[in-house]
Amino acid sequence: MLQRLRASRDRWLGLVLIAPTLLLLTALLLVPLILVVITSFGSRSPDGNVIYTFSFENYLRLVGITAEGFDPLYVEILWRSVWLAVQTTTLVIVIAFPLAYFVARAPARWRNLFLFLILVPLWTNFVIRIYAWIMILRNQGVLNSLLGWAASLVGLPFQPLDLYPSAGAVLVGMIYEFLPFMILPIYTSLEKIDDSLFEAAADLGANAVRTFLRVTLPLALPGIVAGTILVFIPVMGTFIVSDILGGRQVILVGNLIQRQFLDARDAAFGSAASIILMALTLVVTVFYTRRFGFGEEIVKA
Amino acid sequence: MPEFAVELRDVSKRFPAPSGEIVNAVRNVSLQIRDGEFFSMLGPSGCGKTTSLRMIAGFELPTEGDIFIHDKPMGQTAPYQRPVNTVFQNYALFPHMTIGENVGFGLEMKGVDKAQRLTRVRQALEMVRLPGYEARRPRQMSGGQQQRVALARALVNHPEVLLLDEPLGALDLKLRKEMQLELKRLQREVGITFIYVTHDQEEALTMSDRIAVMSGGRVLQVGPAFEIYERPNCRFVADFIGESNFLEGTVREVQQRTATVELAGGLLAYAESDLALTNGQAVTVTVRPEKIGLRPYEGAQNVYPGRVEDIVYIGTDTHYTVLLAGDQRLRVREQNEDPYSRPLASPGDAVTIYFDRAAARVLLD
Numbered sequence: 001m002l003q004r005l006r007a008s009r010d011r012w013l014g015l016v017l018i019a020p021t022l023l024l025l026t027a028l029l030l031v032p033l034i035l036v037v038i039t040s041f042g043s044r045s046p047d048g049n050v051i052y053t054f055s056f057e058n059y060l061r062l063v064g065i066t067a068e069g070f071d072p073l074y075v076e077i078l079w080r081s082v083w084l085a086v087q088t089t090t091l092v093i094v095i096a097f098p099l100a101y102f103v104a105r106a107p108a109r110w111r112n113l114f115l116f117l118i119l120v121p122l123w124t125n126f127v128i129r130i131y132a133w134i135m136i137l138r139n140q141g142v143l144n145s146l147l148g149w150a151a152s153l154v155g156l157p158f159q160p161l162d163l164y165p166s167a168g169a170v171l172v173g174m175i176y177e178f179l180p181f182m183i184l185p186i187y188t189s190l191e192k193i194d195d196s197l198f199e200a201a202a203d204l205g206a207n208a209v210r211t212f213l214r215v216t217l218p219l220a221l222p223g224i225v226a227g228t229i230l231v232f233i234p235v236m237g238t239f240i241v242s243d244i245l246g247g248r249q250v251i252l253v254g255n256l257i258q259r260q261f262l263d264a265r266d267a268a269f270g271s272a273a274s275i276i277l278m279a280l281t282l283v284v285t286v287f288y289t290r291r292f293g294f295g296e297e298i299v300k301a
Numbered sequence: 302m303p304e305f306a307v308e309l310r311d312v313s314k315r316f317p318a319p320s321g322e323i324v325n326a327v328r329n330v331s332l333q334i335r336d337g338e339f340f341s342m343l344g345p346s347g348c349g350k351t352t353s354l355r356m357i358a359g360f361e362l363p364t365e366g367d368i369f370i371h372d373k374p375m376g377q378t379a380p381y382q383r384p385v386n387t388v389f390q391n392y393a394l395f396p397h398m399t400i401g402e403n404v405g406f407g408l409e410m411k412g413v414d415k416a417q418r419l420t421r422v423r424q425a426l427e428m429v430r431l432p433g434y435e436a437r438r439p440r441q442m443s444g445g446q447q448q449r450v451a452l453a454r455a456l457v458n459h460p461e462v463l464l465l466d467e468p469l470g471a472l473d474l475k476l477r478k479e480m481q482l483e484l485k486r487l488q489r490e491v492g493i494t495f496i497y498v499t500h501d502q503e504e505a506l507t508m509s510d511r512i513a514v515m516s517g518g519r520v521l522q523v524g525p526a527f528e529i530y531e532r533p534n535c536r537f538v539a540d541f542i543g544e545s546n547f548l549e550g551t552v553r554e555v556q557q558r559t560a561t562v563e564l565a566g567g568l569l570a571y572a573e574s575d576l577a578l579t580n581g582q583a584v585t586v587t588v589r590p591e592k593i594g595l596r597p598y599e600g601a602q603n604v605y606p607g608r609v610e611d612i613v614y615i616g617t618d619t620h621y622t623v624l625l626a627g628d629q630r631l632r633v634r635e636q637n638e639d640p641y642s643r644p645l646a647s648p649g650d651a652v653t654i655y656f657d658r659a660a661a662r663v664l665l666d
Binding site: 107109194196197199200201202203204205206207210214215218219 | 319358359360379380381382385386387389390391393394395396397406407410411454455458
C-alpha cells in the first residue's frame with residue numbers, strides 16, 4: 001500500500017518536473033506545426049490573407065498538377081534543393097574526413113588548437129561570412145585578382161571568371177558554412193579509435209588502403225552519419241546562402257517558402273511547401289539511417 | 302631450415318621524447334631466438350622489451366642494426382608484409398566485426414577463399430576452446446575470452462613467429478595462471494616460435510624455454526629459467542628474479558673456481574666464480590635466502606654467527622632476518638617442516654647460519 005502510494009507520488013513528481021518542457025514544446029513546436037498543417041490546406045484571399053478551406057490545391061500545384069496541365073516549376077525547385085543538399089553533404093564528407101583524420105591523429109597537445117581553429121569562423125555572423133564569399137568570388141574579387149596576377153606573371157591573357165552569382169557559388173558557400181558540423185562528429189569517432197586497432201590490421205596483413213576501408217571507415221561511420229544529419233537537414237531548408245550567392249538565380253525550397261510568406265503573401269502555399277520540405281527531409285533521413293543506422297552499436301563498444 | 306627464427310643484430314632504437322630529449326629505448330641489443338622456442342623478454346617497464354618486440358613486428362624501425370626473421374633481413378619491411386603476428390596487450394579486437402570476422406581477417410587479407418577461411422576460423426576457435434563463438438561481438442565476451450580470440454586471430458595465420466606483448470596483463474591472477482598453462486600447451490601444439498614480453502618474472506619462469514632479462518634498453522642475461530635463477534651474471538638479474546642477499550666485500554684469494562671474499566666485519570665468504578678476479582678487487586657476493594640454513598649441516602663452508610632481528614611467518618616458509626658482524630643483514634628462508642611450524646629461533650636469539658660455497662656467487666656490480 002505504502003509502496004503503491006510512493007510509486008504514484010513518484011509518477012506525479014516526474015510529471016510535474018517534466019511539465020515546463022512539455023508545455024514549452026507544445027506551445028512552440030506542436031501548436032505551430034498544427035497551424036502550418038491547417039494553413040497548408042487553405043488558400044489565399046485577394047488581399048493576402050488565408051482562407052481556411054480544405055483543399056489539396058496547394059499540394060497539387062507543388063507537384064506540378066494545375067488546371068492548365070503539368071507545370072514543372074516547383075518540382076524543379078524541390079529537386080534542385082534535394083540535389084544540392086546531396087552534393088553539399090557528399091562534398092562536405094569528402095573534405096571533412098581528411099581534416100578530421102588529421103586532427104584526430106595529431107599529437108594530443110595540438111588537437112585542441114586545431115579544433116579551436118575549426119570553430120573560430122563560427123564566431124562571426126553567418127550572413128557576414130557568406131557576404132565575404134562575394135568578395136572572394138565576384139568579378140573583381142580576391143580569387144579573380146589572384147588568377148589575373150598569376151596569368152600576367154606567365155604572360156597569358158586573362159578574362160575574369162564568372163563565379164558569382166551562380167549555382168556553384170551557392171554550393172561553395174554551403175560547403176563552407178556546414179563543414180565544421182561534419183568535422184566535429186567525424187573527429188569524435190576517429191579520436192576514439194585505439195591506435196592498436198590500426199597496428200592489429202597491419203599486423204594481420206592489411207596495407208594502408210585496406211586498413212582504411214575495413215577498420216578506419218567503418219569505425220568512423222557513426223560520425224559520418226551524425227554529421228550527415230547535421231548538414232543535410234539545414235542545407236535542405238536554408239535560404240540565405242542561395243539568396244546571397246545565387247543572386248536570385250538559384251531558388252531553393254527555402255527561398256520559395258520565404259517568398260511565399262513575405263513577397264507573395266500566400267501563407268497557405270508557403271505552408272504547403274514547408275510541409276513538403278519536412279516530408280522530403282524526413283524521407284531522406286529515414287532512408288539514410290535505415291541503411292547506415294545511427295552507428296549506436298559501435299558507439300557502445 | 303635456418304637455425305634462428307628471429308635474430309637481432311646490434312639493434313638500437315632512439316625516440317625523441319615529448320619533452321624534446323632523446324630516449325635510448327633499446328641499446329645495442331643482439332639476440333638469437335631459436336626456431337620453435339618459447340622465448341621471453343623480461344624486465345621492468347621502460348627496459349626496452351616492448352620496443353624490441355614492436356621492432357620485430359615492424360611497428361617501429363630500428364635506428365641502428367637489423368632484424369632477421371628466418372635469415373631474411375627485415376630492413377624497412379612494413380608490418381603487413383612480415384611473417385609474424387602479434388597478440389596485443391589490450392587484445393585490439395575490431396569492435397565492429399564479429400569474432401568470426403576478427404579471426405578470419407588475416408586470412409581474408411591473404412586472399413584465402415571463404416569456405417576455407419570458415420573452416421580454419423572454426424579450427425582456430427576450437428584450439429583456443431571457444432568453439433561456435435563466431436557470431437558473437439567482442440564486447441559480448443569477457444577479458445579472458447577476448448584474450449583467446451586475440452590468440453586465435455594471430456595463430457590462424459600460421460605465422461613463422463608469434464609475438465605476445467604482455468597478453469595476460471589485464472587478467473586476474475587465477476585466470477592468468479590458467480592462461481599461462483594454456484599458452485604453453487598451444488605453443489607445444491602448434492610448434493610456432495613464441496616471443497613473449499612480460500614484467501612478471503614468475504610468468505617468464507613458468508613458460509619460457511629461454512629468458513632474456515632486460516634493463517635500461519640492454520639485454521643483461523639470456524638463458525633458461527634455471528640458469529637465470531641459479532647463475533645470475535649481475536646484481537640486477539639476481540635482484541629482479543626472485544629474492545637475493547647481497548654482501549659487499551673484497552677479493553682475498555682465488556683458487557680455481559673458488560673465491561675467498563673478505564666481507565665487512567672481517568668475515569670470510571667462500572663463493573663460486575667463473576670470473577677473472579684479482580686480489581683486492583671490490584665485489585658483491587650473492588646468495589638466495591632459501592639456500593641459507595639455520596640448522597647445522599655437514600660441509601657448509603660459510604658458517605657465521607649472528608642474531609635474529611625479525612621473523613616473518615608466511616605459511617610454507619618462515620623468513621628470518623639475521624644480523625651479522627659488520628652490520629650486515631641476511632634473509633634466511635626455512636621451510637616449515639615441523640608439524641606445528643614452530644620457529645627455529647625467536648627475535649633476539651643468537652644463531653649460526655650455514656650456506657654452501659656453491660650457493661654463493663661473486664658478482665662484479
